[in-house]
Amino acid sequence: MKRLITLSAACLLSAAALAGGEGAAKATAATFDALDKNADQQISKTEAAADKTLSEHFAALDTNGDGYVSKAEYAARSKS
């Protein structure tokens, strides 16, 4: 019984690893679009408030200092 549970957990882990490797770039875009409530391709400080991490690093992410995090600025965050 215990062995079956371990096996199931291992299967779940490898499935999650596969999904993570393939969908990493897509996940970034989906999150950006989800945060960009008014769909102007920029995340304002108000929109960023929905994501605690983004909100905390907003100033650092807004590399050109225009008060908005663009898609490019948002994408750059995962690289650094």
Ligand SMILES: [Ca+2]
């Ligand atoms: Ca927006």
Ligand SMILES: [Ca+2]
């Ligand atoms: Ca900006």
